[in-house]
Amino acid sequence: KHSIVVGYFGHLTDAWFDWSLLLNLASKTKNYKYEIIGYGEPAWVRQKLVDFENISFIGKVHPSELHSYASNWTVGLIPFVESELSKSVDPIKIYEYLYFGLRVVVTGIEHLDDYPNTFFSEKSAIKETLLRAVESAIDPDNLNDFLEETTWSARFDQLMMLSEEKSGIFSLYEK
Secondary structure (H helix, E strand, C coil): CCCEEEEEEEECCCCCECHHHHHHHHHHCCCEEEEEEEECCCHHHHHHHCCCCCEEEEECCCHHHHHHHHCCCCEEEEEECCCCCCCCCCCHHHHHHHHCCCEEEEECCHHHHHCCCEEECCHHHHHHHHHHHHHCCCCHHHHHHHHHHCCHHHHHHHHHHHHHHCCCHHHHHCC
């Protein structure tokens, strides 16, 4: 039985999900279990996964059931390929992982490193970053404050406040 479970949920295209990173990491951390939830994985991945006893490919799961998996995870993983797209995305899964009380290890999206319980890693240091995340403590107060500040409602309020401080909504588009 694996005491450390690392999980991911979301779309699995190799255009942004870094399968080679995951497979390499799983081969170096055989004492960890990896649970992968989602769809859109390439055919070559399905063939490769049979070689890994510590990776469970679960497939599609209804969103209302994600908590039953994530409640057993130690770390949520966001192994994104570094690209122009990844430099500008704000994936909803980071907020979901944090809401579930997980530590998060992310690649390809460096600006998420400022988020609580979140560890950005270069590909070359992923194993060490994962170990650091596993051993880290969670600060629930900091996490709760962050989650309250990042709801859709809170973001809308911030946007409205900004537009009122300036000369209306058009000021958001000024250079």
